[in-house]
Amino acid sequence: MPSLLVINPNTSASVTALLQHHVQAAAGPALSVHTLTARFGAPYISDEASYAVANHAVLDSWAVAQAQRLKPDAVLIGCFGDPGLFALRDGAGVPVSGLAEASFTAAAWHGRFAIVTGGDRWRPMLSRLANALGHGQTLAGIHTVAPTGAQLAADPVGARKLLAEACCQAADRFKAQAVILGGAGLAGMAADIAAQVPVPLVDSVTAGAQWALEALRNPGARNVSPAGFGVVWQNVSWELEALP
Template structure:
């Protein structure tokens, strides 16, 4: 059975458990899902600084996993923001995807889409990522709520109420044909509030899992080899070509 490595770029074991549960549920018997947690960085990424460190943490987590268990068949970056996506895709040698990239593609099938997520600092970060992934024209707008993803996950009842209202507001304000509920910590919440939202609601974790299943069916091509003479990094990362 093909093996999917899910990398949680933050240090929260609770988020890793949530990712494991929801990604495996979507993958079913098609994939063996293994989730690994960043060895350093922010407990929950909610700033440019946390995101910058997460880029390194993703590469480090990949290297540690390869050293321990060998190369998986595909990698999913379990953060709505996809830190390390381009770097890992450059040299991993297997298909690499991220929650945001997968959700953007899924939402774009419906037309122009809006994003709802937790943490005000994510707005410019996600706008930059959407531009880099070619979604400048399809992204209708970004609506952030003040609580971070971690804070929302800690209060699921209040979070569902707040996020349902935010998704409705985003659909109306931006004239969106779909809304993405983005965030690893928000996995599963979209299904609970979808009936309250007037347009299709995309769960970023579910979209990521579906990407992985399809990527392995298509046997997507992938770059191989980083070509870096690493210095002063973990021994596992230094061992990568």
């Protein structure tokens, strides 16, 4: 059975558990899902500094997976922001994507899309990522709510009401053909509020699982670099130093 490694770039085990449950449920029996939690960094990524550290943590997690002799057929970065995406894709030797990239692709099938997520500081970060991934023209706008993803996850009842209103506002304000509900901590909430939103609502975690199924179903469509980073690492974890 093909296997998917999901790397949680923050240090919250509860987020990792959410990812494990929802990615496996969305992927079904066709895929074996294994998750890893970052060994260092922030409990929840919400600004440029924590995002910068998460880039390192993602590479470190990949190195840990290699040291544990895990041999995933694909890797999904379990953060709506995809820290470490370009670096890991450069040397993992298997298909790599993240929650943001996967959901951008899924939403773009409907036309121009809006993003709803928690944490005001994410707006410029996600705009930059969308441009880097070639979605600058299909991204209609970004609507952030004040609570962070961690705070929303801690109050799911209040979060659903707030997020349903935000998704409706985003669809109307940006004239979007689809809305992405972005955030690992918000996994599963889109299904609960989709009926209240006037356009298709994309769950970023479900989109990640669907990306993995498609990537493993169509090997010819993969854009995979050869395995190996070619870096002589110094003063990092022994697992990272051991990477070729």
